[in-house]
Amino acid sequence: MSPFAFQNPSLLALLLTLIPVGWLMLRARKRREIVRRQMGGSTNQPSSLRDGLRLFALLLLLLAVARPGIFPRRHSVTQSGRDVVFALDVSQSMLAKDAFPSRLEAAKNGIRDALDSFRSERVALVVYAGSANILCPLTHDYEFVRYMLDQATPRAVDFGGTTLLSATEKSVDNVFDSERKGMQDLVVLTDGEEHGDQNKRVAELLQENETGLLIIGIGDSTVGSRIPIESDDGESDDGEPDVLKHDGHVVMTKLNETGLQQLARMSTDATYVSAGTSAFDLAGTYAQYAINKPIAGTAGGETYVVYREVGLLLIGIAIAMLLAAEIAGHLSGKHFSTREPTSNPSPSLLLIALLSTIGWNTVNAEDTSLTSQFETAARLQNSGKTSEALEAFDAIESQWLASSLTPTQLATIRFNQGLCHVSLAQEQAEAEPRQALSRAQIAQNCFLEACRMNPRFVRAAMRLDPTASLIENYIQLIEEEDEREQQLQEQMQNLLKLLKELEEKQTELRNEIPGRPNQNTRSRRGQSGVEPPPSAPDSASSDAKRFRQTQRSLHDEGSSIRQIMRSIDQSISLQNEAPLSDSEVNDSSQPQVSVLEEPLRLMDQVVDAQEQAIGKLQQWNSWPAGRDQQLVAIKKIQEILEMLSSNDSGESDEGEWDEDAEYDEMMEASDSEEAMMSSMQGQGDFASGSSMQPLPVPNYSVEDILMEEQGSLQFRQQQRAKSNQANVEKDW
Template identity: 45%
Template structure:
């Protein structure tokens, strides 16, 4: 924070008028001198000095009008009141017309009525069906809440169904704050058709953040209603499932049970009758606390130095002669401009400078600390925030389409608010069309990326399935070989003629299967590397270690097949088969994301060999494999990992990637919830 600042620097442009003013004064002096010579009078002394005083006085007046300030002081802005988030159910069952004109429109009108009675409350808006979306964060700008309320429709969420838990999670995690615990309310307007009820989880989330719950039930609880939909011709039809019309009613049991399970919750059921949500909420919050500062907004106030400059200019004008009417007018105008005002323009200038430098995240943070005095100033702030979001989206487009899509949507909201606050800001309106095109492009890119990831996942699942089949076959073959080996103290006869050849052919077939799997893994590895950012080293591929283990697996299978050709080396073959089995298990553990371990068959066989001493008859055999002999490609060798390369990513790149990952995880969780929903209305 600067100790001295020029709060209105654009006023300094008036200094350009000083040059022609000085020229006019010089011309006037010459004409007066020429006239005095014609009249035979002596030239007047000191005219140049008086003109110089006038010019200096005008310079001081311009400097005063630029509002120089000193001794800055930061002041905070706070208000008291509760935080209220309206969560509106936008599932298709809310289109039922048992409430006039529909359940959804009745819910929206109820929110409008509640906003009419708000004064010091912060209001937010969340919509939900199978997933939840924040349409408006907590704000005192009720007009903006009303504006976003007009955008509420069943098409505004990712998928259908009804899950109150999704609305509660979104509100608790992204809207409410721990610092406001006990002064936060969630108002849910729904028909109670919750297809994935989890009242215990809802109660835990609300209690953990000190959020009180008001449930408003809409619809007829006794008589079912059909769900109207608009067909392709624009006509009206009704929703069907399996050839039958879908009907819905108010499910009071679900909402009442949720209210009973949650601390500080209330349930009211206007049903199909008209209701005033403002009165309902006023009664709900009547005895609840409303103290405490809301928000951490602050602004800088400078002590005005312009008054001293005006005093000096006045003295100079008096010394330089009469001020005249023009001088008095300029003086009064300067005084009018120098009324004490919030010096937020200093912070705005800092934010604008960060934006020009390309530091968009820092600029957004700085813009967030500024609040305009007029709707015009606020519109300018929102417009610049939108530009920052667009630049952020452009930077994320290649690496994280999900993060780019979210940033573009934030930009769209800022452009909408800027256009609403200042209808004359045509640039904001023009930007909306291009932003909508970007959003569509990012959404398409995100969908394409998800499809690519899904395709890769399907290929990975196929490889895992083939590995499990190979593991089962290799274990069966090893069991056959182990059963033919002589036990301690027994006189087992050699295998029948051709039995070793048959085992060898089976082992060769298993090796061919392993080679086929290796080809699939190599192809998948190339696809995954192609989808990584340019310049990503091959060592970053998740298939690097599994491919190395596959090479060791093939080597063990080849040695096992060769050893089966001689009866005296069957123990060595069984050992190599066990190595192959363990390699398959290691690969599966990596690809499935679990801990490496042995299968049940591996544990049983390993225990049988160790406990019964199957190796003792071959310890002194020239062709056998000593028990102390280190096995090539054993677990100890297989566990050696090459050191990972030192990452060369910046903190900003890591944060951008994490933002995209969070977006992807949220979408995957939404898809998982969608899979649990059998009814999408």
């Protein structure tokens, strides 16, 4: 490694410009001598010191452009060390105060002490209770690990309990590197409750991945401690701190040393250390645990050399020489009768100024362009054009990703992207809560990345809690929307059930009412030329009263079903109603869209037919006309069922249509039946009814669909977590 080097050696070719500059200076000197002689001035030549100083200053500037460096230092790209994953138990039992100030805070303090002693280890942080989450992947940025450690609370996981297996699986699958087996350690800080049933699987996973295990047990193993409940005031009505209770009894949590020792015995490379309720030195404990273990990487395998810059020193010397040259020229000019003009700059100064301008423009051109783009995006953001501002910030990130952007600049861009996503989420919250939830989660990731890139970025850290609150609100909105949809589906199922029952009752009543005499019988009786008048049955009066009462009851049921249908239609219309513009709100002529418009119209006909059937059933000789109205109601109900249900309603078409008598009756339909059949023409299929209602043209982009799918996936994961939570009996 040379003690001196030019970092831009190709620019040394600029030294060739010294030849034409020297020739120009010599030519100017000779021309000045000729002018003096012609004007009768002194023939003594002024000192050549000024020209020499200028040439030497130009030489130094050209050398500075080539970036000379001295005192090189070699730096290693790779760092040697082990991979350490801290698995921190954040279940509610870790809030017990038998360890000062609590078990959880004592564990955090131990991790902070270990981070202070680490030099080249890669560190990750995983929190677990009933489920596990990765707060920080493997990194050398210990400041970011400390920052995420402060965020580790029982709310950092989906549901309570204590399952070390979830943290082990998360670490093995998503954190540890399969190519670095034997150089990875899992450090568990826990009170050990609820681990015994899964110790065998934990030991198998660690053994398969050649991972070491260091267990730190925290808490009192004999008396135990109560679990305080986190609340706004932290006290109950009687002034005492709230504590966790189960089945009416106060829960006492103890350090489960038996289960942790059993886990340590099952693992081939495991050590258990009982910290109890006193302070412990995790840094020293881990150093003793890993003292003879191999480390990953080799120091100096990939290196780079950094030279101390000399260019600034050369530029300073060159400026001093230029000033000395001007002073020397001023002093020497006093000895001649004819002074050379001073208004025109020398060729060397012009070249120096040109080179300086080119150099500075080259250095600052990119920064100027980046600043201009950022200012444009910021103006769009301040003017409320959030979508355009987000596109501008994304363009800056994609364009300058490979250039020498500082972590502070990247953090600033990511922070502004998060602000844009938050604004878009708030705009979409009411109409599209799932898309708003996806936006808010993206914003949260942007703020977290900004804090990781610049741990001192306070504004990004302050945005984390409000964004988390937004996410909780959007999740609540989505749950409420799903609950409304579920209620609507239950109402629709209940409506179908009521319609089917009404159809069955109406059909049963119609079958009880006597119909017209058979056509063949009437023909045979009519051969004599005179058809005898029909005679009333003996029970006609009582039957008519019973038929009317039953039909009136069915009519009341139909009216009730119609009212239920209108209520459901109103609920669907309000749920699907889009925000109207000012002109649409003021325009009262616009009709309200009804989703169940066609079924409601048919239900009105059902109720009307039932009402007419009540009047027809009053006299026995008008019973056939009443049966015709009942048939109208039955057919209309069947049409409604076909519209509202997706399956084939073949069951409702069975029964009476297979009888020969009913076939004959349909063949000699009366005038009322013909009117009824004509009124049914062109009705009955849902497609024709729905064609009257124009559907909106979809305007979803690919990005909208992907974001909607991402939001749905996250929502399903949260619902799955809640379902798993219901199976946890002891969630502390």
